[in-house]
Amino acid sequence: MTTTQTPNPIPRESARPTDRLDFDTVTDVVVVGGGGAGLPTALFTRWGGAEVIVLEKAEQVGGTALKAAYWYWVPDNEPMRAAGLHDDETDYLRFVARLSYPARYDAGSPTFGLTDLELRGLRAIHESASPAAELLNERGALPYRHVPDVPDYHSELPEDVANRGRVLIHRDAAETMHDGGRVTTRSLAEAAERDGVDIRLRHRVQRAVVHEGRVVGVEATTADGTPVRIGARKAVVFTSGGFTHDDELRRNHLAHPVFPGCAAPTNEGDFLRIAMPLGAQPRNMNAAWMCPLPLEKTVARRPDLSGTFTMVGDSMVIVNKEGRRFVNEKLQYHEIAQSFFRWDGEAAEYPNLVSVCVWDQRTAETAGNDRFGSVIPAPGSEDTAHVIVGETLADLAEQIRLRFEKYAAHTGGARVADDFLPTLRNTLETFNAAAHAGEDAEFHRGERPIQHVFNGAVPDDDHGANPTMFPISDTGPYYATLLTGGTLDTKGGPQVDEDARVLDDSGEPIPGLYGVGNCVASFSGGSYWAGGATLGPIIAFSYRAAASITGSVADSVTGEAAASR
């Protein structure tokens, strides 16, 4: 799960649009970004008959998707239908409306309390994710297999009727599925090359070219600073990712003071800056796809950082700086991560901002692995700098105290409480009693189906009623790591419509401008419906953007460039 950080990043310049029309190249469609949204968009537009150039800032394609399992969540997909599973549109809408807009979901309203645009956006996913997946499959770009048994992340909600079977994955991904992003990226890129998509690496798009109110191209700079102007006869589609790696944007927009997460290092909010002067309206800016993160790797800005998707191990707990549990450790990653940002208005602090995952030798041996960002390393792993070790619990607590101090300048001065050790002892005693009983009265660990997915394989000696809990050993060694929360990527940006057209402040499309993926406002609000709920909608909107663009016969490039081609 390693990737290379972009060497010598190409500097950002002013994002103000230009009206210079002397293009170096003119094509039909410029796709900005060659990741999980860019490659499908390039393929669908190419298949629609367009000439396509992809401009990718990094030295490789794949973006954040390279690190993903590349599950894609496809409601009403073909394998479901083949298995006789009905995924009704209204039921689907009810479920995603309930989760995405929980404070205004209105069960009794035909719109479920949503705006017309929100409803159209959500409906588009149900309508187009499956045809998009089928087309990618048919043309060999993304042959899939069905993952029939994984439940949605809130499958217990009564609104979630067709609550499993919506996940697809590349046919050739490993059994563990952790290599799905690499396998899928390779597969999509090979199809793009096969079908004549022109992919140009190390091109940073700096601004749009606008002519008479229409986006007709972009200006980019290459690795050596050379400006390149590319005209687009039909459309420019941004698929350039969120703003995970722009400190200023993250701090000034997201609902929580998160740490930078595991998105591709090139995800710096470029589209936001480029689109606002064109009249685009930022929406869903408070939301992100969230995940626990090992504190030390995010502070170090490790390019190989992965979100901690699975909090494995049964003899394991998470405690805060007081030494108390505060969250169900097997909750879905998106929800655990938010618990780190609970605000204490009395003390004016985030008491869980830096938390501690504690485990014993048994879990180190039975649950440790290097997949899906597990913070409990595989036995023998060399990636253990984030692991704190103590022969006794007292040793461990002292090492934890020192580690908090080492990072205090990055954490608002978070320090462990003076009585951390005795509190931790009490916490473990209570947890062990709960593990014996198989019931976690306080945090309900293991009570829902999805939690067993995140729990991972159950060790042979865990015969208890609740395989997510096992007493933590009375004897050392013990292990710990500091945890916090961050983004997989953000999910706010310019408002788009159900065909991925970027809208202005009057709700009208900005001619020639589209956006797909984490660079635009997601229709999912602050929620994370299921594994693959990131990429499934992305595939749907890639498909719809392409249909909207290639169905058009407009040829809008004017001036010298048009004359010269």
Added chain:
Amino acid sequence: MTTTQTPNPIPRESARPTDRLDFDTVTDVVVVGGGGAGLPTALFTRWGGAEVIVLEKAEQVGGTALKAAYWYWVPDNEPMRAAGLHDDETDYLRFVARLSYPARYDAGSPTFGLTDLELRGLRAIHESASPAAELLNERGALPYRHVPDVPDYHSELPEDVANRGRVLIHRDAAETMHDGGRVTTRSLAEAAERDGVDIRLRHRVQRAVVHEGRVVGVEATTADGTPVRIGARKAVVFTSGGFTHDDELRRNHLAHPVFPGCAAPTNEGDFLRIAMPLGAQPRNMNAAWMCPLPLEKTVARRPDLSGTFTMVGDSMVIVNKEGRRFVNEKLQYHEIAQSFFRWDGEAAEYPNLVSVCVWDQRTAETAGNDRFGSVIPAPGSEDTAHVIVGETLADLAEQIRLRFEKYAAHTGGARVADDFLPTLRNTLETFNAAAHAGEDAEFHRGERPIQHVFNGAVPDDDHGANPTMFPISDTGPYYATLLTGGTLDTKGGPQVDEDARVLDDSGEPIPGLYGVGNCVASFSGGSYWAGGATLGPIIAFSYRAAASITGSVADSVTGEAAASR
């Protein structure tokens, strides 16, 4: 505390800038908005020698400030100095940095972990709030008296050294200070008229006029739809308030799904839409000045809505839909309001979104009042539609259940738990024991100085150790009201520098464009330092904007307008 809602609001049009230079009028400075930021800005620029036109969208001046007590928080103010209180700049910076950026405050760093711009913005308040207050005082626009004894809202923090004495208020405000906003607005408006500021009501600014990259005027529409173009030789200063009353902006930016609060109904985010196409960068968009609100008044969009600043009464508790306490009822309003938006990731809901304030006959009689948005009405008040009454606790619980159901379409379907009544009984029993003991072990009610300010006057029969708590009566009648949280106003918008100049994506000022108040990004992050921490900095930045503008000799209006004057 009533105001009139704007009749027949002037419709919003496209905010895209224009380059039409055929102005109807040309002046030196156009101030957009005539509220708590606009009037001081108009005065300071006028006093700097500029010809000034104020364009106010409503039919009256005052904006949100009309509803305020108009405390203004002035660090290192003259009365403090006269009393020998030293308010050191570094101590001040430490305090506001610690509160405003709690997750990255770094006590050991000379910048306290802040960016250079953040530090300059905070320093500007310390430097200029007092000179601004003195000038307003000297010229009779805002003669003040000192409020020496009110502590800051987190005065217990070790970083808060000069932790009281920073509040000023209009000299002629009542003893209770609740009329401060009306008194101050009148006073500022009279000074503006006296000194020749041209105030034009019912003018909605729709867009900026831009010439060669400089903002040289605005286009407005009047109540009857007439377009008016006004040129500005020196600058346009927006002071048009936040986006409290724009549902879409509120939902897509703020950290919490808040209800619309008590800002002036004209606060609809106009500046954000107008400034983004000019290159402005939205910042601090996740933050608001927050307050509890009576649910029913905010759902009804009552123009006379006030935030509930003081949660008065000792025999009173706040419980959630389960019937449990979850917050210290005497916490500062900004913090109580946030507790309503605690997210439960397990149930995927906001369990405290609709909460219930419960009180007895004794508190109704001894604490009820109609000031500062108290939800416990003054005896004899006619404003009681939001009050639920029950002769017994069982009656009350049943009425609460019905009231939740009545509002379910506005609250994501919030309903009281089946065992609400027995849980409420337990809660009251526990609370009463705590009140007898004078100690609230769970929520620490009454432990900090500021909580006694919000508690209000202590009834004669409350002789306990803790005057914020008194046992709730064993016999009815009982009273309740549904509470939620919202904004006084938002505090995000275009990024400005320490002189209120609006910055572009390269960090350069956009020539001719300034912003002051809730329409721009506050330097206070998500925090609320003290009473008057809204208006004190506003006065400082009004003053600095004026100094920056009137110190300039540039005359940038060109074309026909310049020729014709």
